[in-house]
Amino acid sequence: GRMVVAWIVEIQGDGSHVAHGLFRFVAMPGSCDRVSIPRRDNKFEVMGVVLIEHVPRQIGEGADSDAEPTATIYVQWIGGGDATRTLFN
Numbered sequence: 001g002r003m004v005v006a007w008i009v010e011i012q013g014d015g016s017h018v019a020h021g022l023f024r025f026v027a028m029p030g031s032c033d034r035v036s037i038p039r040r041d042n043k044f045e046v047m048g049v050v051l052i053e054h055v056p057r058q059i060g061e062g063a064d065s066d067a068e069p070t071a072t073i074y075v076q077w078i079g080g081g082d083a084t085r086t087l088f089n
Helices: none
Strands: 004-011 017-025 034-038 043-055 070-082
Touching: 004 043, 034 070
Parallel strands: 004 070
Antiparallel strands: 004 017, 034 043, 043 070
């Protein structure tokens, strides 16, 4: 099947936003789901999904046929971990 592509934006404690980039998902997460974002040091950040902003693309006459639908997943930090072990041990 096709992967879902979405931006991940972290809402920090002071209300500021940090963009983590574009990611591929097996399926679109829902609010209250957890998302583990990999870091360069072989660890990961565990984020809770707060809300999802969908950006659909119009089809039909006058629509930009090249534009793909996208989504932005807004998350808040829950914790960190080590990628060498699973989340649920």
